[in-house]
Amino acid sequence: MxxxxxxxxxxxxxxxxxxxxxxxxxxxxxxxxxxxxxxxxxxxxxxxxxxxxxxxxxxxxxxxxxxxxxxxYLRMPHNNDIAKLLAVGKNHGFLEMLGSSDFFGLPGSHNDINVLEHSFVFSVFAEGHAPPINYSINGHDYKMGYYLADGIYPQWPTFVKTISCPQGNKQLHFAKAQESARKDVERAFGVLQAHFAIVQGHAHFWKCETLKDIMKACIILHNMIIENKQNVNNIDFNYDAIDGSPPLSVSHKCTSELYEFIQNHHYIRDRQTHSKLQEDLIEHLWHQYGDS
CATH class of the missing domain: 1.20.91 (Influenza Virus Matrix Protein; Chain A, domain 1)
Incomplete structure (x- = not known):
């Protein structure tokens, strides 16, 4: 090919x-x-x-x-994938968790925040293209999934960060559970580096476009390896595809799509929702596992 x-x-x-x-x-x-x-x-x-x-x-x-x-091998997750991710998060005690976030690249490339600002992952949320995820924790309703992250990430409700200086048994239990669940993404990066040593090398030699292609190619080849080790008879390869490019129309009016984008954009960056979600997860984990 x-x-x-x-x-x-x-x-x-x-x-x-x-x-x-x-x-x-x-x-x-x-x-x-x-x-x-x-x-x-x-x-x-x-x-x-x-x-x-x-x-x-x-x-x-x-x-x-x-x-x-x-x-x-590098497509966006569909509804079945989302269901599997949420099930994994639930096993860790984190309801509606999509996964762990820890952007990484070759040494000498961007850090987490620089990559976050250019990532399409959260633009999908803002544009309203992500699968709907509605849930309730500790009596409060939420409408987006979230990722576990470390302290360098911003206080967005799409990130649930650990507590650097936990006070009391509830916060200690939450920090331990969050950091334990986040090890999944570290293990995933470790497996990728074990398979492809080039991602451990210095990045200064390569052009930016080549760096992106190297990382994407390594991830694609890794996914091929995983698929080859699984029972391919149980995998659904009938992915939805969009044929052609739909015609674009330019409008200077404030459309409902624009209002929805602005609302989603503000929701993703709402610090109050971020703090409330963390508090609710602390209570949820403590009631489910901590006081037993």
Missing amino acids: VEAHDPYFVQKQDVIEVIGLFSLQKMTTTMRMLIYGVAADFMDDYVRIGENTVIESLERFVKAVVVIFSDV
Whole structure:
């Protein structure tokens, strides 16, 4: 599929009919760089391929993987996925928890807050495209799921942070449960780094666009590995798709969609709701598990 997408990987002859490198050579060097994190010039003795060709092969390979497989292995979660995520959160004691948030990248790249400001994850909430999640905790109603996060994240109701200096048994129990549940995302990153050592290396060498393609390609390949280890007969691959681009109309009036976007935008960043949700979760966890 990569060869069909990018003719660069197809073996060719030059003008004097010298046969060039075949696709297996280029892809082998690329996979060794992704998996072992070795330098480009390390491949010369192993596969008889030049440094510049290795770099170009990696850049083209990861871009091809992202273009070909993103719709399947890097898609937004659908309703069935959301239900599974909420079930995992409930097992940890956190009702309607979508997961843990801890943006990470290659050393030398953005930190958590910089990545958050450019992330599409929460723009989906603001635009009203996320699956509806309505729930009640401790007698208070909420309309969005949330992610567990560490202290550097802003006080948004879409984040439930730990308590740095817990006071009393309730807060101590909450902080312990939150930090324990957050280890899931750390384990996920650890597995990704174990499979693809390139994500542990320095990022200064690569262009920003290539960095994004490398990270996405590693995640896609990781998801392929997970799928291959599972029973594929029980996986639903009938994903909904949108054919073509719908026509866009520009309006200068305050539409209902605009009002909804503004309301969602303010709700996501409402500090009062963030504090109330944390207090309700502290009480919920204590009543469910702490005083037993």
